[in-house]
Amino acid sequence: MAVNRINLEKIKLKCSEKGALLVAVTKFQSIEDMQVLYDLGVRDFGENKVQEIIRKAPLLPQDIRWHMIGHLQSNKVSALLPYVYRIHGIDSISLLKEIEKQAIKQNKRVHALLQFHIADEDTKFGFDPEKALEIYSEIEILSLQNTKIDGVMGMATFTNDKIQIAQEFDVLKATFESYKYQNIDIKELSMGMSGDYELAIESGSTILRVGSLLFE
Ligand SMILES: *Cc1c(COP(=O)(O)O)cnc(C)c1O
Secondary structure: OOEOHHHHHHHHHHHHHHOOEEEEEOOOOOHHHHHHHHHOOOOEEEEOOHHHHHHHHHHOOOOOEEEEOOOOOHHHHHHHOOOEEEEEEEOOHHHHHHHHHHHHHOOOOEEEEEEEOOOOOOOOOOEOHHHHHHHHHHHHHOOOOOEEEEEEEEOOOOOOOHHHHHHHHHHHHHHHHHHHHOOOOOOEEEOOOOOOHHHHHHOOOOEEEEOHHHEO
8 A cells, every 4th residue: 555645635735724633544554654644744643443553653753643533442441541642432431431540540631532423323333412411411520630522523324325424414513513502612523534524524524534545
């Protein structure tokens, strides 16, 4: 594989126009290709396995911000924390509690996004958007010190139906807006991958997680 520079430039341009962040998803990608992305200015990398972040982080420049974008098991939190900048997939209160506990133990600050289930598929993790406010009340009780919830994340259904994808993004956007309406201090709306990033950015995404389009 090699880096697709044309796509990278195109996506970076879109992001800078809209003030969004590109997280380059590099699961299955080599250190060499990741270094090329770094040299082209990418500083945010996303992986969906804890082991891959732990393996790759020491081999690449230290100012990279690592994003854990996959499903995270509580028993891997402690190993992940020294490396990770932001955890995208908070899908249970118990996971969040474990992150906070370990973050305090390791004297580490970590950013986190609440994952919502917006797809018409059983296989994707996340909270029910209809319960967003209830969930936040449960989170407030935790009085988090070291974990900063700074937004929401979701994945649309894997389909070619653009109307359906746009509707699902709108559900996540509405969840995001409902939090802001409650004066909850969040600013990130993480949605959009290779197949739907343009739609996502039109729907107000602030973080794109793009993988396959960046490689050829
Ligand atoms: C793999 C992955 C992506 C990127 O997918 P592409 O289609 O390769 O852009 C984004 N988000 C999550 C959670 C992923 O697992």
